[in-house]
Amino acid sequence: YDSTFIRAPFDGIVSDIFVEVGEYLVPGTPVYDIFSNNSLYVTARFDEMDAARMATSMKVRLKSDALPGRIIEGKVSWISPVVSTDVKASRGVEVHFELSGAEPDMRVGMTLEAEVVVNRKESVKYLPSAVILGKYGEKYVFIVDGNIIRKRVVETGLANWERTEILSGVSESDKVVIPLSSEELKDGMRINRKTLRRSTRF
Structure with missing residues (x-):
């Protein structure tokens, strides 16, 4: 009787079940997926040139369309020593990120964007990235x-x-237009009232 139970190796949440009641199994057959909220990490693939600038413990910022307005912080925990040549994925280097704290809204399989801080500068001239x-x-x-x-x-x-x-x-005196889309503006276009409402400066 005791051998009919399947025991998990750790406390966690079952995310997927691969078998049905009454089904015959052979040793080694996957039965379920289980994960622990205490061990969530993020996996991303970077271009090999970008990955070469990274190191473990570098800070990372994560965001997701499923969590609008949220920035999740973490750090680089592992960088693959090889460049992947998997035909099912883009060529690149796999990187793992460890989260700085518990994130109850994070879900296994969630799609995220990652921004790794590889350098910092003070007192620079900048524009909103949306205008570039x-x-x-x-x-x-x-x-x-x-x-x-x-x-x-x-x-x-x-x-x-x-x-x-x-x-x-550009100079500090230039007035830079914030485009609604990359196809909207053209060199030599006359300004209308709509355009003037969307501009910025250094």
Whole structure:
């Protein structure tokens, strides 16, 4: 009788069951998935060039569309020593993040965006990241020139979700337009009332 029970190796929550009542099993057959809220971690895959700049204990910020307005903090706990060549996933380096504290709203399988802090600078000029546009490596913004919108190529430095460092291309006196989409603005476009309501400065 005792051998008919399946005992978990640790306390946790059953997230999935792979068998049904009355089903015959053979040794080694997976029966269920179990996880513990005390051991949650985040896995992400980074480009090998970006991963080379990381080290364990670096701080990370995490956000999810399922948790709007929330920033979850953690740190890098493990960096794979190899570059993955799994044909089912993009080429890159797997990185694990440990959360700084208990996160009851986190769910196993949740999709997150990760931002690793690899460098810091003080007293820099920056713009909201939302105004920085670009294709094929060229970065640019749109500025107000009288009643015309002008495209201005910029050189950028450090960046995160909220801010991007500006090394050159615009000055503190320039008025930069916040676009609603990358296709909305064009060089030489005349300014209308809607555009003027969405602008920013350094």
